[in-house]
Amino acid sequence: MELAYAFNKNAAGAGTKGGSYDAAEGSMTLLDAEPGQTYIIKEINTDDDEMNSFLFRLGCYQGEPITLISKKKKSCIVVIKDGRYNLDKLLSEAIII
Amino acid sequence: MRIAFAGNPNSGKTTMYNALTGRNEKIGNWGGVTVGSKEFQLKKEFAGDKEVIAVDLPGAYSMSPFTPEEGITSEYVRTANPDAIVNIVDATNLSRSLFFTTQLLELGIPVVVALNKTDINEKEGTKIDAAKLSAKLNCPVFETVSTENKGLAEMIAKAISLAGTIQKAPYLQADIDLHDKNAVDAEDRKRYSFVNGIVADVETRKTLSAETNKTDKLDSVLLNPIAGIIIFAAVMFAVFQISQAEGPLGIGKIFEGLFTGWIETFQGWVAAQLENSPAIVSAILADGIVGGVGAVVGFLPLVMVMYFLIALLEDCGYMARVSAVMDPIFKRVGLSGKAVIPVIIGTGCGIPAIMACRTIRDERERRTSTMLTTFIPCGAKIPVIALFAGAFFNGAGWVSTLSYFLGIVLIFLGALLIKSITGYKYRKSFFIMELPKWKVPSLKYAVRSMLERAKAYIIKAATIILICNTLVQVMQTFNWHFQVVEEGAENTSILATIASPFAFLLIPLGFGVWQLAAAAITGFIAKENVVGTLATVFALTSFIDTEELAMTGGASTVATTMGLTTVTALAYLFFNLYTPPCFAAIGAMNSEMKSRGWLWGAIGLQLGTGYTIAFLVYQFGTLFTEGHFGTGFIPGLIAVLCMVAALILIGRKVRAHFDEQYQLHKAAKAAKATA
Numbered sequence: 134m135e136l137a138y139a140f141n142k143n144a145a146g147a148g149t150k151g152g153s154y155d156a157a158e159g160s161m162t163l164l165d166a167e168p169g170q171t172y173i174i175k176e177i178n179t180d181d182d183e184m185n186s187f188l189f190r191l192g193c194y195q196g197e198p199i200t201l202i203s204k205k206k207k208s209c210i211v212v213i214k215d216g217r218y219n220l221d222k223l224l225s226e227a228i229i230i
Numbered sequence: 231m232r233i234a235f236a237g238n239p240n241s242g243k244t245t246m247y248n249a250l251t252g253r254n255e256k257i258g259n260w261g262g263v264t265v266g267s268k269e270f271q272l273k274k275e276f277a278g279d280k281e282v283i284a285v286d287l288p289g290a291y292s293m294s295p296f297t298p299e300e301g302i303t304s305e306y307v308r309t310a311n312p313d314a315i316v317n318i319v320d321a322t323n324l325s326r327s328l329f330f331t332t333q334l335l336e337l338g339i340p341v342v343v344a345l346n347k348t349d350i351n352e353k354e355g356t357k358i359d360a361a362k363l364s365a366k367l368n369c370p371v372f373e374t375v376s377t378e379n380k381g382l383a384e385m386i387a388k389a390i391s392l393a394g395t396i397q398k399a400p401y402l403q404a405d406i407d408l409h410d411k412n413a414v415d416a417e418d419r420k421r422y423s424f425v426n427g428i429v430a431d432v433e434t435r436k437t438l439s440a441e442t443n444k445t446d447k448l449d450s451v452l453l454n455p456i457a458g459i460i461i462f463a464a465v466m467f468a469v470f471q472i473s474q475a476e477g478p479l480g481i482g483k484i485f486e487g488l489f490t491g492w493i494e495t496f497q498g499w500v501a502a503q504l505e506n507s508p509a510i511v512s513a514i515l516a517d518g519i520v521g522g523v524g525a526v527v528g529f530l531p532l533v534m535v536m537y538f539l540i541a542l543l544e545d546c547g548y549m550a551r552v553s554a555v556m557d558p559i560f561k562r563v564g565l566s567g568k569a570v571i572p573v574i575i576g577t578g579c580g581i582p583a584i585m586a587c588r589t590i591r592d593e594r595e596r597r598t599s600t601m602l603t604t605f606i607p608c609g610a611k612i613p614v615i616a617l618f619a620g621a622f623f624n625g626a627g628w629v630s631t632l633s634y635f636l637g638i639v640l641i642f643l644g645a646l647l648i649k650s651i652t653g654y655k656y657r658k659s660f661f662i663m664e665l666p667k668w669k670v671p672s673l674k675y676a677v678r679s680m681l682e683r684a685k686a687y688i689i690k691a692a693t694i695i696l697i698c699n700t701l702v703q704v705m706q707t708f709n710w711h712f713q714v715v716e717e718g719a720e721n722t723s724i725l726a727t728i729a730s731p732f733a734f735l736l737i738p739l740g741f742g743v744w745q746l747a748a749a750a751i752t753g754f755i756a757k758e759n760v761v762g763t764l765a766t767v768f769a770l771t772s773f774i775d776t777e778e779l780a781m782t783g784g785a786s787t788v789a790t791t792m793g794l795t796t797v798t799a800l801a802y803l804f805f806n807l808y809t810p811p812c813f814a815a816i817g818a819m820n821s822e823m824k825s826r827g828w829l830w831g832a833i834g835l836q837l838g839t840g841y842t843i844a845f846l847v848y849q850f851g852t853l854f855t856e857g858h859f860g861t862g863f864i865p866g867l868i869a870v871l872c873m874v875a876a877l878i879l880i881g882r883k884v885r886a887h888f889d890e891q892y893q894l895h896k897a898a899k900a901a902k903a904t905a
Binding site: 171192202 | 291324330422661665
């Protein structure tokens with residue numbers, strides 16, 4: 134866990150500290166966001182390098198916009214670039230905006 | 231000359247490939263329909279006198295594979311040296327697609343960009359300046375609409391003419407250490423900014439993708455955890471009712487009635503022609519071959535209607551939504567929502583279903599899905615279900631519904647079991663699914679898919695099924711001394727002596743007679759054989775006409791002849807549905823799982839499941855209907871308990887190993903972190 138986290142910190146290049154993102158000012162996950170709003174991605178933190186780079190190739194990476202279309206308890210629909218995607222809870226919570 | 235078709239998932243590669251080659255490969259409106267490469271010669275009208283092979287590849291977002299099927303694509307364009315690449319770009323998502331395009335342009339192989347789905351852009355008021363894009367990318371760009379054959383001829387002609395030239399890349403990756411993650415990331419960012427620059431220059435949009443639109447409302451309902459699942463259940467129920475049940479909706483049954491009438495007329499005609507021939511010849515020809523094969527072919531309409539409806543579902547964009555709405559439920563049992571797609575494909579045929587599991591990224595989830603997906607009854611099992619529903623349950627629709635429902639329940643239970651055996655708790659599983667734009671399904675494609683299936687079904691009936699039936703007929707006509715078996719001494723036939731030991735094992739399931747065992751065994755060659763063999767061994771030449779049976783009280787005739795009650799019939803049906811699929815599907819499992827342990831685990835699990843379900847249905851069914859357990863309860867119970875014990879032992883062994891591995895993993899991580 135620790136190692137993977139360190140890796141991610143490097144990958145995203147953001148300087149968030151510790152494991153909790155609520156501590157960082159103004160940060161939240163997609164599931165806390167407002168539907169219909171566009172946000173700038175602050176950090177992607179999946180603990181999974183391959184997943185991070187997959188998201189990257191879809192255009193989902195730090196500094197890029199992401200729009201929340203709708204959300205449910207355990208999933209949400211977002212627009213990345215010009216595509217709509219359904220994300221599960223785990224992934225929604227790994228995208229920090 | 232070879233031309234590779236590469237591009238993002240769901241950009242329309244296979245549709246274009248089909249249009250250019252005249253093939254009828256599976257298409258669908260979601261990412262990940264094509265999971266292997268396919269190649270075929272271009273039609274003459276496109277290739278001229280040259281011999282040009284088109285190679286259709288699975289969709290990929292980039293050269294770095296994420297799922298196994300993506301790997302096939304990057305591997306192919308890197309190592310197979312195609313003469314040209316047609317890069318199919320989804321024009322509605324240019325900003326994402328060009329990332330892969332710029333990578334393809336670096337390979338040195340001439341690239342032609344097909345800006346596909348431009349009809350949707352026109353409707354949405356998105357304009358892309360193709361000439362400008364072409365100048366920026368350093369390669370020809372053509373606007374195409376695969377579904378309408380628009381722009382394809384010019385595009386492919388250009389690709390053919392470029393073969394042998396060398397592509398100059400508009401963007402070249404800097405010389406970096408590919409093992410240095412930060413350097414790779416920085417490089418990818420630079421590539422994306424290059425792409426973003428181009429898009430900003432060439433594309434103007436009237437409607438922004440991020441605006442909420444009408445279909446978002448529809449999606450919101452379909453993806454609702456409660457409403458969405460009820461709708462999915464209703465849709466599938468309707469598919470089964472229309473294709474397989476009697477009633478006002480039962481189109482499949484109406485066609486079946488017509489069809490079986492023709493077959494019986496034909497069979498009568500054959501029998502009449504053979505009137506003066508020796509009894510053996512007439513038995514083999516009229517009963518064995520025509521009767522057995524005819525019994526199978528009679529159910530063709532049900533399978534065709536089913537394929538037609540599934541093709542409509544696949545083409546409209548619903549599959550991705552189903553996958554998304556089912557994900558939370560599938561997650562609970564340790565699978566991914568992506569496993570829904572193989573299950574739906576599996577209602578048609580298990581082999582493409584097993585291959586469709588490639589889109590699942592996690593190896594354990596992928597293997598589990600491969601293992602379980604054939605619990606859903608495939609098209610070849612439809613005749614078996616229809617036969618038993620007709621002969622023993624008055625054609626009741628619930629038999630078919632129950633068969634599919636039980637299939638799904640078994641998938642869930644099986645997944646739970648495998649989850650507990652393989653120690654799923656240690657792994658994280660993410661789910662992301664692109665929701666494609668909805669489209670009106672193409673009737674033409676659905677009809678083609680249905681006819682293609684019908685063709686395959688008839689070919690199978692005329693080859694494998696025909697051969698098996700002839701063999702069965704011969705083996706039951708003769709004994710080991712190649713003498714014709716006398717009446718009353720049927721037990722001495724070759725078939726009877728081979729099948730009897732198996733029949734013995736089936737006594738606790740309520741159907742321990744050699745005829746039924748023989749039918750179950752031939753079912754492993756092709757599941758339709760169960761019907762064909764039953765028709766042959768019981769010489770029930772007209773039992774496929776369920777309507778007639780109902781009128782003449784034939785159901786009870788069949789029941790008496792086959793020695794089955796409704797309870798044992800149901801047990802036998804379930805045994806055939808949930809034991810391992812046909813050998814071809816087992817072969818597909820083998821090549822997808824790439825692990826002997828998993829393969830044998832799968833076969834063992836399927837055998838055990840079929841046996842246990844049949845055992846429970848027979849024993850408890852008999853208990854309810856007759857007030858006592860059926861024959862062989864104790865031996866059967868012992869067999870089932872042995873299987874449970876084997877499962878527990880395997881689970882222990884696997885988990886012990888896994889815990890060990892995980893601890894090593896953790897120790898290594900901790901060591902690295904402190905270093």
